[in-house]
Amino acid sequence: MTNKILMKGSEAIAEAAILSGCRYFFGYPITPQNEIPEYLAKHLPKVGGTFLQAESEISAIYMVLGGAAAGARVMTSSSSPGISLKQEGISYMAGAEAPCVIVNIMRGGPGLGAIQGAQPDYWQATRGGGHGDYRLLVLAPATVQEAVNLTYQAFDLADKYRNPVMILGDGILAQIMEPVELPEANMQLPEKAWAVGKNENRPRNIVSSSYPKVYELEQVNIRLHERYAQIKKNEVRWDSYLTEDAEYVIASYGSAARIAKAAIKMARAEGIKVGLIRPISVWPFPAEPFQRIIPQTKFFLSFEMCTGQMIDDVRLAIGNERPVYHYGRLGGVIPLPEELLAKIKELVKEAK
């Protein structure tokens, strides 16, 4: 029999990190993700780990870089404005090939915005975010259980590709409680021969993003680019719902995808054949399932809690083959399934 426990999304992310072998957390408080640091402050010391609240997001992300360079499993979490502050350090980590996990629990923006859940940071997350030509592997859970599973895997993926991995959630996911099943604690962490630290039997290791010689830096860029190609090949994740006979396809991720699913059930009850493709990895973006479904699809509808960002990736995937529309609510307003249903019906009517 499985043993399920009721957990808040943010707490579940924190526990999954511990179970995956994360022993260091550096961060700075911000709503709606404060339960992550709160949980880790309580539980990391029990497993011999360190929780440290830094004086700012910027110092926190550089502490993460330090921990990663030393070979530890390390994490930081924040919400939209705090993630913006961390971008310089994230870029340094991408350049230094320092693995870590960054959690962004998105809220309404721009600027200080509001503390309610939203999805306005898709571009920032999927296009690198900071300066320089880099990418993060970005995973977007829709349920508390998926948040556990993806956070648990994120540390392995970060180590495998020596690249920062982002968990892209929102205020809804962080605050709701759902039953979850937790994985076994990971006791076998990978060796990191590249890490800095005391070792008299090997040459000195340096973990840095500084390459003053341009030809050397170009080689680093090429190497990173090849690694991103590997990630694109191996790590594309997505889910679909009722797409087999779908004539209209919604693209949606995270909490929005759950609202989409509810709207699809309502639409189906009225005989409208709508389906859902839900990217789980938003970088790399699952272009292939969208391309495959073009022949049967009359239009695509990107449903996001912002003015439309993922819609770009949907358009890149399908080109000019079909119309791509957008619907969403902004600033932390949660769209209701009924609203999306109304939009679907309006578009279906126009398409006929």
Place this chain on the structure above:
Amino acid sequence: MHELLLAGFGGQGVMLMGKILAYAGMKEKKQVMFIPSYGSEMRGGTANCSVILSDEEIDAPVVSKPTVLVAMNTPSFDKFEASVKENGIIILNSSLITREEIRENVKVIKVPASDIAKELGNERIINMVLLGALVAATNCVKVDSIMASLKEILPPHRHDLLPLNQKAIEAAMKLDK
């Protein structure tokens, strides 16, 4: 599917009531979701949370038209009365809410929860009285599951309060019959 909206003053035990319902539902192998409201709210302002209990997978993490509203005070009743689903239920703490309902297409159950709690000797168990009324009206979970959940949620040094909580729930259940 039960979509419950629980609302009251901060400190009336709204969040605990929601958590107990979610735990109890989980014990009965139901699909459950607990959705707290959060915001830049003041002490003494309204607090609310939603709980979804279902036999099927829960999709949208939002309750816009609750099947049941539990209103612990007048501001909560004012704020959420209109949102309740047609033929839904409103359970009122009639010790504090004196105005009549405006809605006609819902069932209203008036429970003098503050007075019952006072009679039982502890005003802090208003939430348990209303929880009893909720269970009596909807059968959404069993009292046994609630008591088992409460035992898990409350820290051991508070377990001496378990019999009082049970009494509060039972008092309200008798009331409905």
